[in-house]
Amino acid sequence: LTESLLSIVAMSLTRGLFEPKSCTYTYLLADVKSKEAIVIDPVLEMAKRDAALVRELGLSLLYAANTHCHADHITGTGLLKKLLPGCRSVISRDSGASADVLIQEGHSLKFGAFALETRSSPGHTDGCLTYVLNDKTMAFTGDALLIRGCGRTDFQQGSPETLYRSVHQKIFTLPGDCLIYPAHDYTGQTVSTVEEERTLNPRLTLSMEAFVRVMNNLDLPKPQQIGETGDYGGWVTFLGRRGGACHGALMGWVRS
Ligand SMILES: N[C@@H](CCC(=O)N[C@@H](CSS)C(=O)NCC(=O)O)C(=O)O
Numbered sequence: 088l089t090e091s092l093l094s095i096v097a098m099s100l101t102r103g104l105f106e107p108k109s110c111t112y113t114y115l116l117a118d119v120k121s122k123e124a125i126v127i128d129p130v131l132e133m134a135k136r137d138a139a140l141v142r143e144l145g146l147s148l149l150y151a152a153n154t155h156c157h158a159d160h161i162t163g164t165g166l167l168k169k170l171l172p173g174c175r176s177v178i179s180r181d182s183g184a185s186a187d188v189l190i191q192e193g194h195s196l197k198f199g200a201f202a203l204e205t206r207s208s209p210g211h212t213d214g215c216l217t218y219v220l221n222d223k224t225m226a227f228t229g230d231a232l233l234i235r236g237c238g239r240t241d242f243q244q245g246s247p248e249t250l251y252r253s254v255h256q257k258i259f260t261l262p263g264d265c266l267i268y269p270a271h272d273y274t275g276q277t278v279s280t281v282e283e284e285r286t287l288n289p290r291l292t293l294s295m296e297a298f299v300r301v302m303n304n305l306d307l308p309k310p311q312q313i314g315e316t317g318d319y320g321g322w323v324t325f326l327g328r329r330g331g332a333c334h335g336a337l338m339g340w341v342r343s
């Protein structure tokens with residue numbers, strides 16, 4: 088199956104699907120035959136680049152999907168919808184956010200002969216999703232599992248216990264050679280595997296008790312854009328959680 092994927096671009100310098108300010112990876116997947124495509128975690132500032140690549144490759148972008156309600160950047164899904172009519176924004180129902188398609192555990196996003204299957208992997212936020220290619224050769228883990236790391240758990244309903252369970256039950260149960268594509272990397276790494284992270288991840292190889300201690304003492308500065316809200320060219324950013332429990336997480340897709 089994977090051989091007929093047209094392209095999957097993880098921080099490729101030649102393709103440049105990377106956003107340097109927030110160190111975000113955006114992934115484009117497509118089926119060669121049907122030309123149907125999905126983009127995962129686009130960033131607002133890079134949406135024109137992503138749309139140009141989709142057009143250049145003659146693809147039809149069906150979905151612009153978010154792994155979670157991002158706190159460090161504004162999603163590009165709203166702008167991609169405008170640039171590529173027919174494209175629909177996606178996020179998990181559990182995020183409490185708005186998008187054209189609200190999905191949850193077990194739902195699939197089909198593109199041509201392929202599909203991304205949805206696994207709920209909360210803990211970094213309670214709406215985090217991991218998208219798994221239907222042949223289980225690739226998993227897009229968002230901020231749940233990073234390369235030799237994991238998403239922080241100190242805002243957006245974060246919970247180290249929940250994250251530990253998510254990674255062990257929803258990601259480490261995938262085949263060992265399944266490739267891991269995270270939403271960010273701050274050290275220049277681009278890809279890992281389930282087996283590598285299962286055995287070498289310095290946080291997730293700990294006991295749950297030790298993991299919780301580490302996560303509760305990370306003492307990281309808040310992302311620079313976490314407090315940002317506003318109107319971005321006809322579509323809005325807003326707190327990602329109804330009821331105001333979310334500390335300024337950014338959203339960028341059209342609400343209606
Ligand atoms: N320095 C960056 C923000 C870095 C950060 O907090 N990253 C998040 C993922 S984005 S919500 C995270 O979970 N990091 C985990 C870690 O161990 O670093 C900025 O200013 O935007």
Ligand SMILES: [Fe+2]
Nearest residue numbers: 157158230238
């Ligand atoms: Fe995040």
